[in-house]
Amino acid sequence: RKEVEQDPGPFNVPEGATVAFNCTYSNSASQSFFWYRQDCRKEPKLLMSVYSSGNEDGRFTAQLNRASQYISLLIRDSKLSDSATYLCVVNGRYSGGGADGLTFGKGTHLIIQP
Amino acid sequence: EPEVTQTPSHQVTQMGQEVILRCVPISNHLYFYWYRQILGQKVEFLVSFYNNEISEKSEIFDDQFSVERPDGSNFTLKIRSTKLEDSAMYFCASLRETQYFGPGTRLLVL
Numbered sequence: 243r244k245e246v247e248q249d250p251g252p253f254n255v256p257e258g259a260t261v262a263f264n265c266t267y268s269n270s271a272s273q274s275f276f277w278y279r280q281d282c283r284k285e286p287k288l289l290m291s292v293y294s295s296g297n298e299d300g301r302f303t304a305q306l307n308r309a310s311q312y313i314s315l316l317i318r319d320s321k322l323s324d325s326a327t328y329l330c331v332v333n334g335r336y337s338g339g340g341a342d343g344l345t346f347g348k349g350t351h352l353i354i355q356p
Numbered sequence: 357e358p359e360v361t362q363t364p365s366h367q368v369t370q371m372g373q374e375v376i377l378r379c380v381p382i383s384n385h386l387y388f389y390w391y392r393q394i395l396g397q398k399v400e401f402l403v404s405f406y407n408n409e410i411s412e413k414s415e416i417f418d419d420q421f422s423v424e425r426p427d428g429s430n431f432t433l434k435i436r437s438t439k440l441e442d443s444a445m446y447f448c449a450s451l452r453e454t455q456y457f458g459p460g461t462r463l464l465v466l
Contacts, residue, residue, distance in 0.1 A: 285457040341411035343401025
């Protein structure tokens, strides 16, 4: 059974702080990895893909450890607008889907406090 | 920027009724998907669709569900006889490199 596990939080973090959270996935055959962001009652929106070498997009850094089946997300200089639920997502294909659906974690709830 | 659109945004129905949820995927995308999210739960894959047929479906996607691409733009999810537990947010997605999600239809079955 394909599973993605995340700490649901909430993480309460002061504005400007650095916050990190992670997830683990059970399917060792997973090939593509993503962080999506979901605001309350809205659709998931792609935040960033996660590559084996690690990648950065502005204040966001994602890391993948295939051996441990572990994915992380680091947010630096957090903003009030970063408050959301962060979804760890994996897929069995090299692309973002193909025939396979995405497997979602339940999400980590982040609250940035002024 | 092109977006996936979904209608209606909200649907209330009586148990046992049929509902059709509609999606317009992004025009040059080839794979289409339906997901659902029960309130407070994770997003769950229902079905993928490619070249006018189902590519893969989850165990949730039983005989009560069907999908169709009736024309060149619309992609529909039909639930034949709704149950209380079908109440959820239903998201359509389409794929080009990554999956882009529509805003969802909130279905409430009474």
